[in-house]
Amino acid sequence: MAEPFKQDWGARAFVRARRLVGVRFRPQGYDPSTGLDCVGLVWAAYAAAGRRLIRPTDYPLRGWSQQRIADALRRAGFVPAVSAPQSGDVALVALAAEQFHLVLMGPDRCVHAHAGLRRVVESPLDAALLTAPRWQLAKED
Template identity: 65%
Template sequence: MGADMGARALAAARAMVGVPFRRQGCDPATGLDCVGLVWAAFAAAGRALARPADYPMRGWSAERIAAALRAAGFQPVRAERRDGDVALIADAAGQFHLAMIGQDIVVHAHAGLRRVVESPPTVVPDAATRWRLFE
């Protein structure tokens, strides 16, 4: 993926800040969850992705999430953080969360706050896996 696509996707995600949180939400007009935010941001940037269907809010394994990301065209990366990368974050309870990241910002659908929010980059732990869309 060109850096331009990632930057456009991150800009699209930032434009969705304030959109209500909705479980399984994939349309900014009606609400987004963390998966829906990533997929909607890339669609707004001009790249439609194969989206996983009927995923649970809790209980997906890391392997199943990785398979869904790969099916959409993402690959894990260890290179320097780039606008439009996606962070796969695991919390202590084993729940997973996706977030759009850039050099100095994280955009994610926050279930607790019930909306899409911007956060500082420190909300992404060092142990999070970063994924990048490749053409």
């Protein structure tokens, strides 16, 4: 018998992501002990919250199309967000040169693996994040 749904996975994942602030940045990193990238941060936060996701493999450092990212998020159990922003939403931010970045959102802050600062950081939500495409973990049946 499945464990009763006690708390929203997204809220739990955001709490766990905040505990990862300061972890070093590592391209294609998915283990907090050795470093995380933006994809690894989202997957590590949900895993620490108790929800294991299907992790994408062989994704490039640059040039990963928006469609391939959307497909990877779907395989992991996310769906496009249609409600107001919620803790645990994953924002898909378009950067320069058609590069995309995943950000884990909270109620008024976000956590992400910052390549320039070479570590996981927490910062306030801004207009760009609030208007970026968002994904939410689908509710379990």
